[in-house]
Amino acid sequence: MRADAKKNRDRLLAVAGEVFAEQGADASLRDIARKAGVGLGTLYRHFPTREALLETLLRASFEALAARAGELETSDSADEALVVWMHETTEFTYSQRGIIALMMDAIEDTNSALHASCVMLRVAGTALLTRAQAEGKARDDLNGEELFDLIAALAWLREQPAHAPRADRLFDIIAGAVLTDRPEV
Structure with a gap:
């Protein structure tokens, strides 16, 4: 160049x-x-395209979140690793104003510039979920696609001024629903 x-x-x-x-x-x-x-x-x-520009801007952050999931896979507590990653990914997604809808579309569209990065995040989260499920710490009837959807929904809530004050409590409720032995909120 x-x-x-x-x-x-x-x-x-x-x-x-x-x-x-x-x-x-x-x-x-x-x-x-x-x-x-x-x-x-x-x-x-x-x-x-707009997506190509966003993908270039976000790629390093997506890679960092995937690497973070890899680090957390080796932690002692599979359930806490999953919750930490869910929280960090929700916060990142929220901080990128307006990207949630694009990510949700991109993960289903193999032609999207953001597709590979979104799939990378979903795979990273799925690995943490699978580990927690293997240890009996997360419900067996949840899959990586649904986990990705839950994270997007939680990030979307943070974007909505009327819902933002409840976002932390709702995160705890969702985390409690994902895990099998997490105390009720």
């Missing part, structure tokens, strides 16, 4: 990160290009 093209790409990523953090995943791509000092065509040459 030419030096000027790399500079434009890096500038687009930096600006997009700021704009998405302020305005959410539906922020105007035209505004991102303008604030980065490039034309919309330059943005689309580097990132042909």
Whole structure:
């Protein structure tokens, strides 16, 4: 990649990160290009879709969450490892304003730029769930797809001003429903 093209790409990523953090995943791509000092065509040459731009921005974080699940797989407590990862993933997903709907669509769409990253997260969570189930600490009738859905639902609740105050309590209730021996809230 030419030096000027790399500079434009890096500038687009930096600006997009700021704009998405302020305005959410539906922020105007035209505004991102303008604030980065490039034309919309330059943005689309580097990132042909909104999802491609988001995937590039989020890939490192998704990989870190998957690696975190790998670390937690070796912890002494399978149930606590699962709950910690669920909490960290819920918080991350919530912090990326407006990405929940995109993730839920992307996990089902193999053509989505975000698909592989979302599948990576689901696989990571499934491994923790499977370990907890093997130890009798998590209900056997739950699968990784449903776990992914629960995390998305919990993150969505945090995004809703009327529901956000109850989000921590609802997380505890859901965690209690996933695990077999977690005390009731």
